[in-house]
Amino acid sequence: MYFSAARTEAFVRELLGLMFADPAHESSLPLLDSVDVFIIPDHVTVAGVVAQVAHHHHHHQILVGAQDCHNEDAGAFTGAVSPAVLAEVGCRLVELGHAERRRLFGETDASTAAKAAAVVRNAMVPLVCVGEVTPPPPTSSSRQERDDDDDDDDDGNDDEPHVVAAADEVLVQVRSALAAVPADADVVLAYEPVWAIGASAPAAVDHVRAVVRRVRASDAVRARAPGRTRIVYGGSAGPGLFARLAPEVDGLFLGRFAHDPAQFFRTVCEVAQAPW
Ligand SMILES: O=C(CO)COP(=O)(O)O
Numbered sequence: 001m002y003f004s005a006a007r008t009e010a011f012v013r014e015l016l017g018l019m020f021a022d023p024a025h026e027s028s029l030p031l032l033d034s035v036d037v038f039i040i041p042d043h044v045t046v047a048g049v050v051a052q053v054a055h056h057h058h059h060h061q062i063l064v065g066a067q068d069c070h071n072e073d074a075g076a077f078t079g080a081v082s083p084a085v086l087a088e089v090g091c092r093l094v095e096l097g098h099a100e101r102r103r104l105f106g107e108t109d110a111s112t113a114a115k116a117a118a119v120v121r122n123a124m125v126p127l128v129c130v131g132e133v134t135p136p137p138p139t140s141s142s143r144q145e146r147d148d149d150d151d152d153d154d155d156g157n158d159d160e161p162h163v164v165a166a167a168d169e170v171l172v173q174v175r176s177a178l179a180a181v182p183a184d185a186d187v188v189l190a191y192e193p194v195w196a197i198g199a200s201a202p203a204a205v206d207h208v209r210a211v212v213r214r215v216r217a218s219d220a221v222r223a224r225a226p227g228r229t230r231i232v233y234g235g236s237a238g239p240g241l242f243a244r245l246a247p248e249v250d251g252l253f254l255g256r257f258a259h260d261p262a263q264f265f266r267t268v269c270e271v272a273q274a275p276w
Pocket of ligand 1: 234253257
């Protein structure tokens with residue numbers, strides 16, 4: 001709810017202009033071969049954004065998503081949005097269980113899981129938001145993004161207690177959602193530490209990498225078909241972050257720092273050009 005309908009339209013127009021720039025210049029087509037881009041506007045503008053994107057030849061690599069849906073396809077649920085209708089109008093991804101949905105609208109792991117099943121049933125991809133509520137202790141190096149690229153011990157055995165606690169909290173959410181969808185369905189897990197959303201800086205790189213490593217190593221993720229579970233990071237994400245999170249993290253989920261199409265496009269290029 002940051003944008004008016006007019007601003008959403010203008011945003012998408014500008015972004016497509018950047019992505020499908022004159023091929024003689026920085027052609028974005030090879031770029032789009034190596035990365036999937038999603039745009040998740042409000043429900044009212046989903047169909048309009050689908051129409052804008054569909055004008056472009058390579059539109060298949062731009063997924064238009066919705067920010068929520070109901071878990072039933074049809075019925076007496078006044079005011080709710082049907083996943084079947086979202087699919088019908090060309091929506092390909094549905095964000096579920098965002099921290100704000102959980103905090104302000106009473107969403108739970110159970111409601112998120114039921115919606116994830118509904119999204120897959122309608123041949124769309126669930127983008128399930130997960131993240132711990134409590135920030136690391138103030139003295140912790142995990143608390144804030146800064147330039148201390150400590151060497152990582154990759155086995156996870158040396159993870160600090162708050163990393164282990166964060167991953168355990170996240171894994172409850174992950175297990176619930178993954179139990180509701182077939183092992184071979186595409187799923188995107190958006191790791192968004194609640195305390196890093198709407199903040200001035202993302203969570204510290206070491207924290208994100210350690211939590212994501214634990215999620216990836218979990219039984220719930222390892223039991224899934226190979227290549228079907230992508231994990232992206234969100235929470236004050238923007239340009240300059242991805243190269244420091246990869247290869248643990250597959251991509252980014254931007255909020256405010258994507259509101260400028262040029263910044264968003266720059267971030268997409270960084271992800272596309274990363275050597276992983
Ligand atoms: O919640 C987010 C994406 O849904 C992240 O928002 P910000 O990038 O504005 O912190």
